[in-house]
Amino acid sequence: MSDPIYSYDEMMSDDDYARPHEEAGYKLHGGFDAEGRYVSPRMKVRSPAVDEWRERMVARGGGLIDADETLLAGETFPSYPQTKLMLQSGIDQGIWNSLTITGVIEARGRALLDYPAPDLQKIIVDDISAMAAGHLAKGLLHAHGMDEGGDPASDRGAHDAMWFAVRDTVFGKGAYPLPEVPENIGRPDSDRREIPDIPAEYEQLILLMMNVLMIEIRAEMIFDYYCKLLGDPDLFSAKREAAEWGVEIVNRIRQDEAIHVGYLQLVLSELRGCTFKTTDGKQVAGSELIDPVWERMVHWHAVDNPKLQREQSRKDVEARILTHPRGDEILAEFRALED
């Protein structure tokens, strides 16, 4: 069997769809197979390739780093019952804002198209040409960027358009003014080098992959939460059909996202198993370079950041509740749900 080495064009190729993905007047990425199942974009080669690279890594004796929701213990705030109370009281601006922010942040993923990823092979002893790590600049990063924010050469919308379609259909277009969107949802750069044994641009690439992987894992939890809300028969009673349609669209986004966690987890795991050439001419095991950095990254996303977010979010949510004519009463109920 030949080595799994693919060209950029292969990595970007779509399946042969039986019908294109169009919803509520939006032309969207991906399509449907002959049985009517949704097929994510650019998966024809990318999907089996990631599976094959993963099998080969495991066959070499490599293990996958943990990259699932168990890294992020803890309830979302507001909790499900709290959000439900607000929606049933007609306080829906928070969820409208949250869908808007999700869409805007998805669109920013397009930045991966312009990211000048350095060639990891230059600092790695092992041949990475038949690994996921050897395909970052050969389509993996670009396909990811296009999944999030769209292919600039196409008129088909991506995740950003899908979120806005859900928001506008369920809540009404322009229901509220555009909220402020946080500048950066990754861990801010620290002022000291994290992997000083390799050149800065490689450290940046590794940190980027780790940040994005943690953001993708959190996104999976958030998307679950949205699906549960939109699918809740007690909510959106005047718009049940639109809300059920929203669940369908969010599930398509989730299906597209799975490969993002998949390839980022795989590349970082592959790198752990490689031998790196350091700037001072030594050779060092990838795990020695990667593991402590990954541990700190997980800690920021799982512990430090949620704590900060929760405090800010509490202020915003409570202030919003108090603008309601029965605000005091609802706030008391909201707080009681905390226990």
Ligand SMILES: [Fe+2]
């Ligand atoms: Fe996305």
Ligand SMILES: [Fe+2]
């Ligand atoms: Fe993603």
